[in-house]
Each structure stands twice: as structure tokens, then as C-alpha cells.
Amino acid sequence: MVIDYILFLTIACSLAIIANFLRFKGRDTVNKWVLILSSLVFIEIYGFLSDFTYFSLSLLLVISISVISFGLIGGITSSLLAFLQIVVLQDENAILIVSGYIVFVVGLFFATRYMRAVTSESHDRLSILLNNSKQLNLFREVSLTMQQTLNLEKLLQTILTTVTAGYGLGFNRAIIMLTDKSGTRLKGKMGTGPMTVAEGLKTWEEISRKKYDLNDLIQMKGKVETTDQKLNDRVKTFEISLEQESFLSRTLESGIPCHLDGLDQTDEILKGFVAEFNIAELAVFPLVSQGNKVGVLLVDNPVNKKSITAAEIDSVIPLANQAAIAIYQTHLYNQIENMALRDGLTNLLNQRAFQNQLEEFSLVGDGTILSLIMIDIDSFKHFNDTNGHLIGNQVLVKLSEVIQNTLADGQLAFRFGGEEFSVLLSGADTKRAVEVAESIRENVANTSFPYEEKQPFGNLTISVGVATKKVTDSMQIQELIDSADKALYEAKRTGKNRVVAGKGVLHDE
Amino acid sequence: MMSSVIIFIGMVVFIGILIFTSRVFYLMELKRFTRKMTRQLGLDILDLSYSFDQMVYVVSLPSSIENIKNANKNDLLIDREYTSYFFPELIGIKIYLEIDHSKQTIAYLPIKSFRLPKLDELLEQGKINEADYLKISTFKLIHETTLNDISEEVYKQLMYNKNIG
Numbered sequence: 279m280v281i282d283y284i285l286f287l288t289i290a291c292s293l294a295i296i297a298n299f300l301r302f303k304g305r306d307t308v309n310k311w312v313l314i315l316s317s318l319v320f321i322e323i324y325g326f327l328s329d330f331t332y333f334s335l336s337l338l339l340v341i342s343i344s345v346i347s348f349g350l351i352g353g354i355t356s357s358l359l360a361f362l363q364i365v366v367l368q369d370e371n372a373i374l375i376v377s378g379y380i381v382f383v384v385g386l387f388f389a390t391r392y393m394r395a396v397t398s399e400s401h402d403r404l405s406i407l408l409n410n411s412k413q414l415n416l417f418r419e420v421s422l423t424m425q426q427t428l429n430l431e432k433l434l435q436t437i438l439t440t441v442t443a444g445y446g447l448g449f450n451r452a453i454i455m456l457t458d459k460s461g462t463r464l465k466g467k468m469g470t471g472p473m474t475v476a477e478g479l480k481t482w483e484e485i486s487r488k489k490y491d492l493n494d495l496i497q498m499k500g501k502v503e504t505t506d507q508k509l510n511d512r513v514k515t516f517e518i519s520l521e522q523e524s525f526l527s528r529t530l531e532s533g534i535p536c537h538l539d540g541l542d543q544t545d546e547i548l549k550g551f552v553a554e555f556n557i558a559e560l561a562v563f564p565l566v567s568q569g570n571k572v573g574v575l576l577v578d579n580p581v582n583k584k585s586i587t588a589a590e591i592d593s594v595i596p597l598a599n600q601a602a603i604a605i606y607q608t609h610l611y612n613q614i615e616n617m618a619l620r621d622g623l624t625n626l627l628n629q630r631a632f633q634n635q636l637e638e639f640s641l642v643g644d645g646t647i648l649s650l651i652m653i654d655i656d657s658f659k660h661f662n663d664t665n666g667h668l669i670g671n672q673v674l675v676k677l678s679e680v681i682q683n684t685l686a687d688g689q690l691a692f693r694f695g696g697e698e699f700s701v702l703l704s705g706a707d708t709k710r711a712v713e714v715a716e717s718i719r720e721n722v723a724n725t726s727f728p729y730e731e732k733q734p735f736g737n738l739t740i741s742v743g744v745a746t747k748k749v750t751d752s753m754q755i756q757e758l759i760d761s762a763d764k765a766l767y768e769a770k771r772t773g774k775n776r777v778v779a780g781k782g783v784l785h786d787e
Numbered sequence: 788m789m790s791s792v793i794i795f796i797g798m799v800v801f802i803g804i805l806i807f808t809s810r811v812f813y814l815m816e817l818k819r820f821t822r823k824m825t826r827q828l829g830l831d832i833l834d835l836s837y838s839f840d841q842m843v844y845v846v847s848l849p850s851s852i853e854n855i856k857n858a859n860k861n862d863l864l865i866d867r868e869y870t871s872y873f874f875p876e877l878i879g880i881k882i883y884l885e886i887d888h889s890k891q892t893i894a895y896l897p898i899k900s901f902r903l904p905k906l907d908e909l910l911e912q913g914k915i916n917e918a919d920y921l922k923i924s925t926f927k928l929i930h931e932t933t934l935n936d937i938s939e940e941v942y943k944q945l946m947y948n949k950n951i952g
Contacts, residue, residue: 290804294805297805298811405897415847444841479904482907485838486904
């Protein structure tokens with residue numbers, strides 16, 4: 279008898295281990311069938327060893343596992359099979375037993391269903407918690423980064439990185455288009471993401487290999503050559519009129535995100551986007567701050583081709599709203615800065631910008647050669663007295679245009695005050711500065727100004743003073759200005775309409 | 788003839804072993820499958836790069852909570868979470884602090900969010916399917932080296948700017 283017990287328990291252990299060893303090798307259905315069959319074998323062996331005593335009771339094991347594996351249908355099927363076996367064994371209570379099985383199956387089915395619902399609810403809660411925690415962490419991190427910059431480029435990089443990074447919202451690609459000053463056109467400003475799947479996977483491999491986090495990615499943008507360049511080259515060519523009916527104008531007008539998972543053949547602008555960026559599905563978010571239409575944010579998943587869900591769209595909305603506010607504030611800041619640093623009449627940089635620029639040079643203090651050109655209109659008081667200040671202002675505007683058009687990139691023109699102008703040339707020695715000054719003087723002399731024939735020499739001319747210095751501190755800056763001033767005075771004194779370069783220590787150091 | 792007690796004990800043993808060894812055999816199968824697949828695909832499981840980007844911190848960092856600020860690396864523990872006892876599948880890993888028998892969950896990494904670039908590439912090329920992906924990424928996630936790296940990363944995050952919190 280003891281040997282039978284030991285044999286029975288050994289079989290129980292062995293069968294359970296063999297079943298577990300085998301069942302994970304196949305798919306889910308195989309797993310379930312192995313579990314049911316192993317329990318059936320166990321019960322049959324038990325029946326054989328026990329001469330089928332309590333056999334109908336032991337069949338509950340198979341029925342239970344069938345319910346757990348295949349639900350109500352599994353339970354009822356196994357109950358009916360169990361009934362057949364009981365009939366074969368000639369149990370006179372077969373009908374009663376199978377009724378008991380059915381009640382057991384229904385009870386167990388509802389119990390397991392309840393347990394699964396509880397577990398599923400718990401998983402859903404976990405999922406919601408994780409999603410919310412991630413968003414909260416993300417917004418905390420991003421809002422801090424947004425607050426720290428008023429530079430539009432940096433701000434757009436932050437927004438795009440947040441939308442596309444795995445640490446962020448995890449879209450494969452994002453594009454920002456901003457409205458122009460008139461608010462009637464959208465211009466492509468910046469994009470992040472690949473143009474092809476291969477590019478996307480390469481970037482993804484790089485990010486995960488180097489374990490970059492969100493801040494690393496934001497810092498890297500703009501500094502490191504990335505595959506974004508190809509996307510940006512295309513994005514920047516896009517300019518869309520908002521007066522034409524399109525998915526972009528509708529999104530901005532309604533202020534509601536737009537999810538496009540099919541191509542609207544009637545929307546020519548959308549067709550253009552799809553063709554240019556190989557888009558299969560797209561979500562567009564309006565960037566609106568205090569009723570001002572700032573632009574749009576477009577996102578899609580060209581690499582993993584994941585569908586954009588409603589929950590994902592909801593998760594972008596707060597970021598898009600925050601981004602719109604930040605972009606709008608940056609625009610306002612830039613406008614105010616522009617007003618503070620530019621002359622209202624000529625739109626040239628003003629005296630304050632001139633001082634700031636010189637201060638920057640003195641702070642760097644690396645011995646850069648700096649040339650200063652001082653310009654003064656000859657006999658301008660006479661011009662104003664003769665023609666009036668309104669015409670005088672027209673001359674100042676036109677002269678500013680001549681100066682600006684004469685200069686190359688990086689050469690800065692300022693309205694120094696009244697009819698005085700200045701030009702800063704970084705890295706230019708006296709010879710080069712005199713060449714530039716001479717070009718300005720010649721261009722002014724050759725330009726036709728209103729009522730210039732009433733000037734003492736029959737046309738409007740300028741006198742120009744030039745000075746050059748290696749800048750290492752603020753004292754030398756002052757010397758530079760004084761020297762340019764003296765040269766200008768010398769140009770006036772020696773007959774006007776000429777360029778004079780400063781002498782001595784300030785010349786070609 | 789056997790007694791009803793022995794029948795009951797036999798059933799309990801059978802079900803008990805099914806339940807309590809299921810995770811062991813599930814993990815064994817993951818290991819076998821991953822080895823077979825990586826051999827076929829010419830990969831080394833240790834070389835598969837991954838990112839911590841989908842790790843979700845359920846505490847605010849930097850934190851003002853004393854236990855978190857003053858945590859030791861040894862206080863950080865990792866739990867694997869599975870779907871069920873009968874049909875176990877990894878849901879994710881939970882990283883928590885255990886100080887004086889009190890547990891404080893710090894972060895969670897769901898397996899569905901644990902993506903590996905190389906596997907994404909193979910999936911895109913059709914060399915593996917989503918089920919293969921899940922098995923390999925699950926094995927990678929519960930690999931001792933990965934768990935150590937995750938523990939290091941979470942500790943680094945806890946200690947980063949801890950004096951600000």
C-alpha cells in the first residue's frame with residue numbers, strides 16, 4: 279500500500295514537471311492542451327492505481343484546468359467527456375454527477391472571470407499610473423528647459439526632442455511649422471526624425487548604445503550632425519498659405535488636433551506632404567496661445583509604423599499648449615529686443631546695440647582686430663534747414679539702405695545718433711576697413727537723394743573716419759572710438775566727402 | 788485501495804508543482820529559445836543595446852523623501868512581475884527601496900516598452916516576429932547584467948541632484 283502511495287505521489291510530481299517542461303515550448307494553445315492532457319493522464323493513472331475509487335471526484339481536476347484554460351466552453355466540453363467516462367464505468371449516479379460538474383464549471387468560470395477582471399483592472403491602473411507618472415516627469419523636465427531659453431531655435435529643438443525621444447512621447451518624427459507675421463502663411467521651421475526606416479533604426483541604435491537621456495538629446499541637437507539634416511532641408515522649403523483650405527488651415531482654425539489615418543485625395547497640400555515625407559498616418563496639433571495662431575506641430579511614425587492612438591494624441595496636447603505659449607513669448611521677447619536694439623526710423627542697430635557689441639568684444643578680450651568706421655552726412659543741418667526734417671528723415675532711411683547694402687555678412691551697421699552712423703568690422707585691418715569705408719562713400723555719392731542738388735556741392739555726401747585696434751579691454755575700445763571720431767573730424771576739416779584713417783597706435787597693429 | 792486523503796494530497800502536489808515550477812520552466816524556455824535564436828541570427832545577447840528611456844519613475848526626482856535621499860545601493864531591489872501562476876509571462880520589473888521592512892516603489896519598466904534597436908531592425912526585416920521579439924527582449928531584461936545596469940541607473944537617478952530635493 280505504501281509503495282502505491284509513493285508511486286502515486288512520484289507520478290504526480292513527474293507528470294507536473296514534464297508538463298511544465300513541455301508546455302512553454304509551444305504557443306499558448308499548446309501550453310493549455312499540455313496542461314489539460316497531463317492532468318487527464320494523472321487522473322487516469324490514479325484511476326488505474328485506485329481501481330477508479332473517487333474517480334468522478336478526481337475528474338474535477340481536469341475540469342478545473344479546462345475551465346482555467348478554455349473558459350466555459352472548455353469546462354462544459356470536459357464535463358461531457360467526464361460524463362462519458364463515468365457512463366463507461368457504469369456509475370448509476372452519472373446524471374447527478376454531471377449536473378454537479380456543470381454547476382462546478384459555471385461557479386469556477388465566474389470565479390476565474392472575476393479574478394481575471396480584478397487582475398486586469400490592477401494592470402490597467404498600473405498602466406495609467408505609469409503613463410501619468412511619465413507625463414508628469416516629462417513636463418517637469420521640459421518646462422524647466424523651456425523656461426531657461428528665449429532662443430527660438432533652442433526652444434523648437436526642445437519641443438521636437440520631447441515629442442520624439444523615447445524618454446519623451448516616443449513618436450518617430452515631428453515637424454514644426456510657424457505662422458509668418460501676417461498670420462496668413464505657415465513656414466516649415468524645424469523637424470526631428472528620419473526620412474527612412476534605416477536612418478531611424480541607426481539613430482535609435484546610437485541613442486541606446488550611448489544611453490542618452492532626454493537632456494543629453496536636447497543638448498546634442500544643433501551641435502551634432504544628425505540625420506535630421508535631410509528632413510530639415512525639406513521642411514524649410516515648405517510654405518503653405520492658410521487662405522487655401524487644407525488640413526493645416528482647418529486644424530489651426532478649429533484649435534483641435536487632427537488625426538489623419540487615410541489620405542484625403544481632395545486635399546492637395548496633404549498630398550504634397552505625404553509625397554514629400556512618405557507619411558502613412560499623421561497627427562496635427564494646433565499651436566495657439568491666447569487666441570494667437572503660432573503654428574502647427576505634426577507627428578508621425580514612419581519607422582515602427584505604429585498607429586497613433588487617441589491616448590497618444592491626448593498626451594501631446596498639454597505639451598503642444600505649453601509649446602505654443604513658449605513660442606509666442608519668444609516671439610514677443612524678440613520683438614521687444616528688436617525694438618530696444620534697433621533704430622525706429624532706419625531699422626539699423628542703435629547706439630545701445632553698438633555699446634553692447636563693443637562690450638562683448640572687450641569681454642572676450644582675445645586681441646581680435648576690430649575696425650570702426652564713423653560716418654557723418656556732410657552739411658546735414660543745411661539740408662534739414664532747407665528741406666525740412668521730414669525730407670531729412672527720408673534721406674536718413676535711404677542712406678541707411680545704402681550703407682547696409684554695401685556691407686557683407688558679419689559687418690554691422692549702426693545709427694550712432696542724429697546723422698552719424700558707424701560700422702563695426704571684426705577681423706578687418708585698416709586697409710580692409712578703408713576699402714569698405716571708401717565703398718560706402720562712393721555708393722552714397724553715386725546714389726540719388728531727394729533735393730540733394732540744394733546741398734553746397736550739389737549732391738549729398740558723407741565724411742568717414744576709420745580706426746583699427748586689437749581689442750583686449752574696454753579702455754582700448756574707448757581709444758578706438760576716440761580715434762575714429764578724430765579721423766572723422768579730420769575728414770570734415772580737410773574738405774568733406776572723403777575717408778580718413780586714424781594714425782599712430784591705432785593703425786594696423 | 789487508496790484513501791481519499793492520499794488522493795487529495797496527490798492532487799495538491801500535482802497542482803502545487805505545476806504552479807510553483809511554472810516560472811522556472813518559463814524562464815528556462817526563454818533562455819533556450821533566446822540562445823537558439825541569437826545563434827541563428829548571429830547575435831550575442833550581451834551585445835544587444837537597450838535604452839533606459841522607458842523606465843518610469845513613480846517618485847519625483849530629485850526627491851525630498853529622506854529614505855530616498857539617503858538610500859544605499861544595497862537597499863534597491865528588483866521584483867519581476869508576472870501575469871499569472873498557471874500561465875506566467877513577464878509584465879515588467881519593479882524597482883523598489885526596502886528599508887526597515889518597508890517597501891517604496893521607485894520605478895517600473897514594462898516589458899512591452901523595453902525595445903531593443905537590433906531587434907527592431909530584425910523585426911523590420913521580417914527575420915523575427917513580435918512573439919520572438921517579446922521572448923528575446925524578456926530574456927534580455929531579466930538577464931543579470933541588465934538588472935545590475937538598471938539598478939545602477941536607478942541609483943544614479945536617485946542620487947542625481949539629491950541636495951536640490
